Amino acid sequence: MASAFVTAFEILSFGAIIVLVVLGLGIIASMMGIFNFAQGEFVLLGAYVTYLAHSRGIPIWAGMAAAPFIVGGIGFVLEALIIRRFYAAPIVAMLGTYALGLIIRESVRGLIGGFYLTVPEPIGGSIDIGTMHISTWRFTIIIITLLVMGGCFLLLSRTSFGLRVRATLENPALARVSGISTPLIYGATFAFGAALAGLAGALIVPVFSLFADLGIRFLIQGFVAVMVGGVGSFIGPVAGAGLIGTLSAALPWVMAPVVADVLVFVLAIVFIKFRPQGLIAGKGV
Numbered sequence: 001m002a003s004a005f006v007t008a009f010e011i012l013s014f015g016a017i018i019v020l021v022v023l024g025l026g027i028i029a030s031m032m033g034i035f036n037f038a039q040g041e042f043v044l045l046g047a048y049v050t051y052l053a054h055s056r057g058i059p060i061w062a063g064m065a066a067a068p069f070i071v072g073g074i075g076f077v078l079e080a081l082i083i084r085r086f087y088a089a090p091i092v093a094m095l096g097t098y099a100l101g102l103i104i105r106e107s108v109r110g111l112i113g114g115f116y117l118t119v120p121e122p123i124g125g126s127i128d129i130g131t132m133h134i135s136t137w138r139f140t141i142i143i144i145t146l147l148v149m150g151g152c153f154l155l156l157s158r159t160s161f162g163l164r165v166r167a168t169l170e171n172p173a174l175a176r177v178s179g180i181s182t183p184l185i186y187g188a189t190f191a192f193g194a195a196l197a198g199l200a201g202a203l204i205v206p207v208f209s210l211f212a213d214l215g216i217r218f219l220i221q222g223f224v225a226v227m228v229g230g231v232g233s234f235i236g237p238v239a240g241a242g243l244i245g246t247l248s249a250a251l252p253w254v255m256a257p258v259v260a261d262v263l264v265f266v267l268a269i270v271f272i273k274f275r276p277q278g279l280i281a282g283k284g285v
Contacts, residue, residue: 005132007253013138015245016145017204019238021218022225023152024196026237029226030169032189034086034093038078038101039222040215041108042194045071046201048108051119051210060122060206067202068195075194079187087186101219109212121206141203148199149238165189221248224268230278239279244268 025039036042046067053063078100086093121137156162168175168185176182201214208214221244229240244264251260272278 005129006134009134009138011246011249013135013142014249015242016142017200017207018218018221018225018245018248019241020141020145020148020200020203021197022222022229022237022241023148024193024200025219025222026226026229026231026241027152027156027196028190028193029231030237032087032169032186034083034090034097035223035226036083036190036193037094037098037219037223038104039097039193039197040217040219041101041104042071042075042197042215043201043204043218044105044108044212044215045074046198047119047205047210047214048111048201049198050202050205051112051117054119060119064122064199064202068199071198071201072191072195076187076191078194079190080183083190084183084186101215105212105215112210112212114212117210119205119210137206141207144203148196152196161188221245221264224265227272228268228278230280236278236280243279 021039021043024042025036028034028036028039049067049070050060050063053066054060082096082100083093086096121135123136123140125136126133127136127139156165164175164180164185165188167178167180168182172182175185200218205214222241225240225244226237227240228243229238230236247264247267248261251263254260255263
């Protein structure tokens with residue numbers, strides 16, 4: 001019983017990490033109609049900012065708090081200078097963001113020298129429940145993920161910013177003539193998605209360490225999760241992230257990890273083949 005509980009907790013904590021990564025990717029894909037293939041590298045940047053703060057003697061919490069703002073600012077600048085030019089051609093946008101991701105990844109690789117660097121957990125130890133021991137930091141990640149999900153939902157559905165975002169998604173031309181600055185909305189939306197990826201990277205770096213390819217795995221799983229969940233809504237990518245994250249964490253307990261990774265993608269491809277609109281079909285994209 002205790003072993004099953006710990007296993008379930010590990011699966012839940014990994015699923016929470018995937019949800020964090022997918023939130024930003026899903027918001028950009030759903031609201032802007034493009035897949036950001038640099039999202040994994042935004043995760044990497046968030047992890048690097050946290051490591052940099054720690055290496056300079058700054059409290060880890062401060063680095064984690066700064067990471068989403070710094071990465072979001074970088075995303076805002078990149079959207080204004082480069083990505084904005086590709087909205088009319090989504091395929092070109094994917095190639096452009098992939099190239100940006102490659103530049104970011106190799107730049108970080110040069111800065112850290114290709115090493116695996118560790119960052120301690122801000123909250124160490126474990127929570128003991130009888131004979132069961134669960135990581136305090138992984139439990140914290142789950143709580144933060146739930147709070148971020150709730151905050152994102154309220155921001156997009158209950159605020160004037162969310163109303164402008166949804167209006168721009170639904171009918172950009174009508175939004176413009178109504179006085180909404182669509183370029184500013186696109187820039188803010190992209191920056192917000194990048195900031196969420198930066199937060200994900202900051203939170204997971206104590207668990208996975210910092211290395212140049214940190215974001216690649218999460219980008220692939222995030223992309224599959226968005227496709228399985230469905231583009232065009234907030235709930236769809238989150239549902240896809242929960243499903244893919246659960247499968248990715250659960251299957252290695254019963255089979256070889258390499259086989260489990262392949263099986264997850266095969267199942268996702270089969271699902272998308274028969275239900276291309278995803279678990280929850282959205283509109284507008």
